[in-house]
Amino acid sequence: MKVTIVGAGAVGASCAEYIAIKDFASEVVLLDIKEGVAEGKAMDLMQTASLNGFDTKIVGSTNDYSKTADSHVAVVTSGIPRKPGMTREELIGINAGIVKDVVSNLIKHSPEVIVIVVSNPMDTMTYLTHKATGLPKNRIIGMGGALDSARFKYRLSEALECPASDVDGMVIGGHSDTGMVPLTRLAVRNSVPVSKFLSEERLAQVAEDTKVGGATLTKLLGTSAWYAPGAAVSALVQAIACDQKKMFPCSALLDGEYGLSDICIGVPVILGKNGIEKIVEIELDDAEKAKMKESAEGVKKVNALL
Numbered sequence: 001m002k003v004t005i006v007g008a009g010a011v012g013a014s015c016a017e018y019i020a021i022k023d024f025a026s027e028v029v030l031l032d033i034k035e036g037v038a039e040g041k042a043m044d045l046m047q048t049a050s051l052n053g054f055d056t057k058i059v060g061s062t063n064d065y066s067k068t069a070d071s072h073v074a075v076v077t078s079g080i081p082r083k084p085g086m087t088r089e090e091l092i093g094i095n096a097g098i099v100k101d102v103v104s105n106l107i108k109h110s111p112e113v114i115v116i117v118v119s120n121p122m123d124t125m126t127y128l129t130h131k132a133t134g135l136p137k138n139r140i141i142g143m144g145g146a147l148d149s150a151r152f153k154y155r156l157s158e159a160l161e162c163p164a165s166d167v168d169g170m171v172i173g174g175h176s177d178t179g180m181v182p183l184t185r186l187a188v189r190n191s192v193p194v195s196k197f198l199s200e201e202r203l204a205q206v207a208e209d210t211k212v213g214g215a216t217l218t219k220l221l222g223t224s225a226w227y228a229p230g231a232a233v234s235a236l237v238q239a240i241a242c243d244q245k246k247m248f249p250c251s252a253l254l255d256g257e258y259g260l261s262d263i264c265i266g267v268p269v270i271l272g273k274n275g276i277e278k279i280v281e282i283e284l285d286d287a288e289k290a291k292m293k294e295s296a297e298g299v300k301k302v303n304a305l306l
């Protein structure tokens, strides 16, 4: 299983590191436009192989797509990250051109590739990838909900004063500060609804902290986060590489599901060797449906800027 990661910046390198440590891929190609950076990061990571005990070969490339040929999965992290005070949507002007160019190069060398889009604004970049490539919809996946759900579980575990491994929960909707829909009604601690332990006010605070999870980190770091994003991407790549049939909320092209069409937005999907193998339609209550509708309107407004 060969994986390409375009963009050897903070998220791309973190993702390469997690994939290598999990040791399920034969090769990871890191590609960047900045001369020498991908080669340098690949070499640095390869020098951790004997320490961390992995056999994955990591190769760097300065914009030479021939090295990415016949990749099974490609991750697109190329583009600029936001700075404190910015929204993800403000990145569209620069990132749309980069993503369009990158995905067309990827497909030239790997016509069967499954693409995972990470660059922001992610739902719109995923939609752009569909429009630019015409690939079947199971082969284009936007990563946002897996990260947002991990942050939701972190905030829930904080509120419950328990390990995150005790908690399950999911965030659907757009990957934006206002568009995320944390499903607090369905979140559980070891099968017990979290509402048994937390007040409505505390749960509302957890949801709000989850939605601004990326902005909170951007303010602290001066640029956006990379460890949890890299880990979330690596989990999606592993689900595909190992045909795990795991469920993650991902940005998928919808055709009537959740009452939405011609939009990429976060919904639960099953990931396996074919990419998105199924979109899972769960029963939402009226409040959740209204939030999902509002979120979709927000994503469509950004799509209209393309």
Ligand SMILES: NC(=O)c1ccc[n+]([C@@H]2O[C@H](COP(=O)([O-])OP(=O)(O)OC[C@H]3O[C@@H](n4cnc5c(N)ncnc54)[C@H](O)[C@@H]3O)[C@@H](O)[C@H]2O)c1
Pocket (backbone or CB within 6 Å): 006, 007, 008, 009, 010, 011, 012, 031, 032, 033, 034, 037, 077, 078, 079, 080, 081, 082, 091, 095, 098, 101, 102, 117, 118, 119, 120, 122, 143, 144, 147, 175, 223, 224, 225, 226, 229
């Ligand atoms: N979807 C998510 O959940 C999520 C999470 C974190 C970050 N992001 C997004 O991912 C993107 C990358 O974030 P980062 O922190 O890694 O940024 P970064 O600046 O550290 O890395 C981006 C890299 O892309 C490279 N690049 C730019 N244009 C390129 C091109 N045409 N071809 C190849 N490489 C190119 C840059 O040289 C740089 O090394 C940002 O848009 C950020 O907003 C999304």
Ligand SMILES: O=C(O)C[C@H](O)C(=O)O
Pocket (backbone or CB within 6 Å): 081, 082, 088, 120, 147, 175, 213, 214, 215, 218, 224, 225, 229
């Ligand atoms: O917050 C950002 O801009 C980056 C990313 O989308 C995140 O959620 O960490």
